[in-house]
Amino acid sequence: MALLGTPIALLACIALYWKARLVRNWLVLGMAGWIAMMVVTVLFNVPLNQILDGLTITPDQANFADLWASYSVDWQKWNWLRVLTSGISLVAIALAIRNTQVRY
Numbered sequence: 001m002a003l004l005g006t007p008i009a010l011l012a013c014i015a016l017y018w019k020a021r022l023v024r025n026w027l028v029l030g031m032a033g034w035i036a037m038m039v040v041t042v043l044f045n046v047p048l049n050q051i052l053d054g055l056t057i058t059p060d061q062a063n064f065a066d067l068w069a070s071y072s073v074d075w076q077k078w079n080w081l082r083v084l085t086s087g088i089s090l091v092a093i094a095l096a097i098r099n100t101q102v103r104y
Contacts, residue, residue, distance in 0.1 A: 026096035033089025037082050044078035
């Protein structure tokens, strides 16, 4: 619910604070960060997970370390981008909440 409830809550807050330009802009940036995180997830991390899911891995597999090294480098690169975009979204939403206390 948290993953898919986030954009619904953000859209509701954007509509609620539409006239409060500063709050609205922070919320829109928060939504953009969430969208960027989802795009990276769907385009890069999920396909890599599907590749890993399709592999047959045995305990005595000779090249397991090489296989994991080549897989994890790409997955972690995209995961760090997800962390960055999620962090931007979190900070933007926190600033929006903080600015709701400001009188307009």
